[in-house]
Amino acid sequence: MLTRHLSAAARPADSSDIDGTWFDLVDGDAAERARAEAASGVRLPGRERLAGIELSNRVGIVDDVLRLGIPYFSPDDAAPPAPVGFVLTPRFLVSLRFAASPAFELAAERVRAAAPGTSTDAFVVLVQSIVADAADRMEAVAAEVGALSTRIFGGERRDTGLLRATLAEIGRVEARLARLRLSTTGLLRILLALREAPPAWVGQPALARLHAAQKDLEVLGEFDSQLTDKLQFLLDAVLGFINIDQNDVIKILTVASVVSIPPVILAGIWGMNFDHMPELHLPHAYPLALAAIVSSMVLPLAWFKRRGWM
Structure with missing residues (x-):
């Protein structure tokens, strides 16, 4: 134009x-x-x-x-x-x-x-x-x-x-x-x-x-x-x-992986099929094992929180 x-x-x-x-x-x-x-x-x-x-x-x-x-x-x-x-x-x-x-x-x-x-x-x-x-x-x-x-x-x-x-x-x-x-x-x-x-x-x-x-x-x-x-x-x-944000996600995954290690170890030990395991014959062995597994998760979480890592 x-x-x-x-x-x-x-x-x-x-x-x-x-x-x-x-x-x-x-x-x-x-x-x-x-x-x-x-x-x-x-x-x-x-x-x-x-x-x-x-x-x-x-x-x-x-x-x-x-x-x-x-x-x-x-x-x-x-x-x-x-x-x-x-x-x-x-x-x-x-x-x-x-x-x-x-x-x-x-x-x-x-x-x-x-x-x-x-x-x-x-x-x-x-x-x-x-x-x-x-x-x-x-x-x-x-x-x-x-x-x-x-x-x-x-x-x-x-x-x-x-x-x-x-x-x-x-x-x-x-x-x-x-x-x-x-x-x-x-x-x-x-x-x-x-x-x-x-x-x-x-x-x-x-x-x-x-x-x-x-x-x-x-x-x-x-x-x-x-x-x-x-x-x-x-x-x-x-x-x-x-x-x-990515570091926060990594931190959560790291905490979750660390917290899950103790209960997995305990469950693995008590899940082995040996004939002589003294813990199996203790009174209330099952609830005691569950309490130990839960405690192994709670104690690391409490420690991380106290240190300010969460």
Whole structure:
């Protein structure tokens, strides 16, 4: 789908020769790509080139045409990462993506309302919208991490089923955070490269706003590191509780095996078929044998309890 966004300051015309026009191509077919190329006057890169992780595929400028790419961009918390590309000229901005994204929808609203005068202004608004969306999503992840911490260390009973569910939840949250990290890291790298060697037609005000967005991304990177460390701590805590539960089971089995040894020995001795066994001829030999067997079980249990092993 090809969408053309005009600023509020642009003239209401059907022609494409308006400075500051933004063409947004979402999973476009060959015909839509051809229309975007004809309107902007530039050749658009394919998905395979945008997905390349080498820096030469992410940033390049030829004949006043700036091509930027993010190989792994997470449009939302559900969709898998896909490449995103930007083609920026002094007059037009073309974005290439392959899934719907709330960040681009927010940018479209801001472009229509903020009246950017140039294509660079539209690109800055788009970058700022992506940063704002990433910040909101990272705040949501932080809230989920806090809820996980409360669930793990709260007062509720930590049974095996709860621990397993929590372990799966930690994996899901970490996957969301990893996809978001790929997006912010990719955007940060193209901003760093753009600020190191900006085209002559990119003004200082736009570079200053991009520098502010870069600082925001660096802060998000630090916040991401904190959340990653917190998730690792929660993962270690859950595995520790599971290990404690397993140790409790082993301890119970060990106590049961130790307690069962004396009665088995006594029953084995008195169950032997010898002709001369003095105990067999004692008065009340049977109840005495039962009492001895029970005592051989109770005494070890009492000893374990006194030592605090149970």
